[in-house]
Structure formats: structure tokens, C-alpha cells
Amino acid sequence: GAVVSQHPSWVICKSGTSVKIECRSLDFQATTMFWYRQFPKQSLMLMATSNEGSKATYEQGVEKDKFLINHASLTLSTLTVTSAHPEDSSFYICSARGDYLSYEQYFGPGTRLTVT
Amino acid sequence: EDQVTQSPEALRLQEGESSSLNCSYTVSGLRGLFWYRQDPGKGPEFLFTLYSAGEEKEKERLKATLTKKESFLHITAPKPEDSATYLCAVRTSGGYNKLIFGAGTRLAVHP
Numbered sequence: 193g194a195v196v197s198q199h200p201s202w203v204i205c206k207s208g209t210s211v212k213i214e215c216r217s218l219d220f221q222a223t224t225m226f227w228y229r230q231f232p233k234q235s236l237m238l239m240a241t242s243n244e245g246s247k248a249t250y251e252q253g254v255e256k257d258k259f260l261i262n263h264a265s266l267t268l269s270t271l272t273v274t275s276a277h278p279e280d281s282s283f284y285i286c287s288a289r290g291d292y293l294s295y296e297q298y299f300g301p302g303t304r305l306t307v308t
Numbered sequence: 309e310d311q312v313t314q315s316p317e318a319l320r321l322q323e324g325e326s327s328s329l330n331c332s333y334t335v336s337g338l339r340g341l342f343w344y345r346q347d348p349g350k351g352p353e354f355l356f357t358l359y360s361a362g363e364e365k366e367k368e369r370l371k372a373t374l375t376k377k378e379s380f381l382h383i384t385a386p387k388p389e390d391s392a393t394y395l396c397a398v399r400t401s402g403g404y405n406k407l408i409f410g411a412g413t414r415l416a417v418h419p
Contacts, residue, residue, distance in 0.1 A: 194354075224405050235395065235411045236352070285351045295340050295399050297407060299351035 195219050196288050198300035205276055205307055213271045213303045215286030221266035222288035226297060227259070230283045242269055276307045310335040310400050314410035321417050324385050329394055329413045332378040337401030341379050343372050344395040346412070352395055355381075386417045 195218040205211050215225060224243050228236040240256075242248035242263035250256045258280075260272040269288075273280055283304055287297035311334045321327055333341070340359050344352035356365045358374040365372050369390065371382040381394055393414045397407040 196351075198351075226405075226407075233414075235409045238406060241405060283349075287351075289405060294357065295405065296342065296354050296357055298354055299344075302349070302351045304349070 194290075194296075194298040196222075196286065196298050196300040198286055198303050200303060201301060202304040203306070205305070207277055207307055208275055210272055210274045211276055211305060213273075213284055213286075213305075215269045215271070215288070215300050217267045217288045217290070217298075220288075220290040222269070222290050223266065224289045225263055225269040226287045226289075227261060227269075227271050228285045228287070230285060230302075236285065239271075273305065276305070278307045281305055281307045310398070310402075310408050312396060312398055312408050312410035314394075314396050314413050316413060317411070318414040319416070321383075321386055321415070323387055323417055323419050326382070326384045326386070328383070329381040329415070330378060331381070331396030331410055333396075333398050334377075335398055335400045335408070338398060339401050340399040341374055342397045342399070342407060343370075343379070343381055344397065346393045346395055348393075355394075383415070386415075388417045388419055391415055391417045 197216045199214045227239045239254045240248045240250045244266050248261040263269040285302040287299045313332050315330045343355040346352040356372040361376045363374050369384050373380050393412040395412045396410045
């Protein structure tokens with residue numbers, strides 16, 4: 193139980209284009225989803241928290257107009273990186289929490305974004 | 309400011325050589341401490357949640373313990389497949405759902 197998937201697993205895009213990453217909870221309803229980014233050999237940095245049907249809460253320093261988050265249903269959240277630049281290249285990981293899971297977060301497998 | 313510090317940064321063990329990883333925290337009201345395992349290029353895998361000092365949880369060769377200021381992840385007779393980065397995270401009373409992660413300990417177990 194508590195399986196989270198992400199799509200795509202890796203993506204290469206050109207500078208200036210937008211990329212959408214999907215995060216799905218496969219066997220539970222995720223009331224809250226989280227988006228992290230991780231640089232090589234570093235820990236996870238929380239970007240934003242989203243609750244189904246409401247606007248995401250972004251962490252300090254994260255540009256909300258650049259990283260658009262939508263949590264339209266209890267099983268799907270999307271992260272869109274708009275006008276991507278090489279410095280946006282990173283490993284993006286989502287996690288999800290359902291009410292019955294207490295406060296554990298279950299993570300997706302991650303998406304490797306490379307902007308050329 | 310809430311902080312989570314993990315040590316050592318990296319640990320190399322021989323197969324069968326037991327050891328412990330440390331996670332120390334300074335937070336305003338602990339509402340849960342979480343251990344995760346992360347393999348290269350993958351998302352973290354949930355291992356344990358601890359809520360109160362004195363609590364212990366076990367899973368195969370792993371045992372997690374919690375005191376008022378730190379948590380230990382004990383690895384007994386590790387195998388090469390235990391090689392991974394182990395992450396510690398805390399949930400605080402002021403952070404609602406958010407987890408604050410430590411930098412992790414990179415464990416390598418050699419045959």
C-alpha cells in the first residue's frame with residue numbers, strides 16, 4: 193500500500209520551454225501532496241505543499257510563477273516548470289500523505305529534469 | 309530555528325559489521341521523527357516513525373530509537389544491499405504537515 197508514481201521519470205527540454213511533471217497516489221487518496229527538489233549529494237528541499245482543491249503554499253524563495261502546482265484531485269498533483277532554464281535542472285520528487293497514513297509521507301520515484 | 313543534523317556524513321562498513329547512524333535535532337516541539345532510505349536516482353522509501361522518547365521500532369536488520377534530543381538507526385550485521393543514503397526527518401508543532409530533512413548518511417557495505 194501507499195504507492196506514489198511520477199511521470200515522466202526523466203525529461204530533457206530546451207531552455208525557455210515548459211515541462212509538466214505528474215504525481216499520482218495509486219492506492220490511497222492524498223489529501224496533501226508535497227514537491228521537493230534535490231541536488232546531487234544533497235538532501236531534499238521542500239518547494240511547496242498543496243492540498244486538494246486549494247492553492248499551493250510555497251516555501252520562502254520558491255518562485256510560484258515559475259513552479260506552478262495544481263492539485264486538482266485526491267490522486268493527482270502536477271508541477272509545471274515554466275520557461276525552464278539550465279539552473280532548473282534537478283531531481284524533482286513528490287510525496288503524498290493521506291489522512292489514514294498519519295503524518296508519514298510516501299515518495300514517488302522522482303523525475304530527473306535536464307534543461308539544455 | 310529548527311535543525312536536523314545527521315552523522316556521520318558517510319560510513320563504510322564491512323558486511324556483518326554492526327553500527328549506528330545518528331540524527332540529532334533541535335526543534336520547537338517534536339511531532340514525529342521519520343527515517344527514510346534513499347537509493348541513488350530514486351525517491352526515499354519510508355522506514356519508521358517515532359513519536360516519543362524511549363520508543364523503538366525494528367524492521368529486519370534495522371532498529372530505530374528515539375531520545376529527547378536524538379535518534380539512532382542501528383544496523384545489525386549489514387549486508388551489501390543495505391547500502392543507501394539514510395535520511396532522517398522531523399515534523400514540528402509549528403510546521404503542520406511539513407518535514408524537515410537532515411542531509412543524510414551515505415552508507416556503503418562491502419562484502
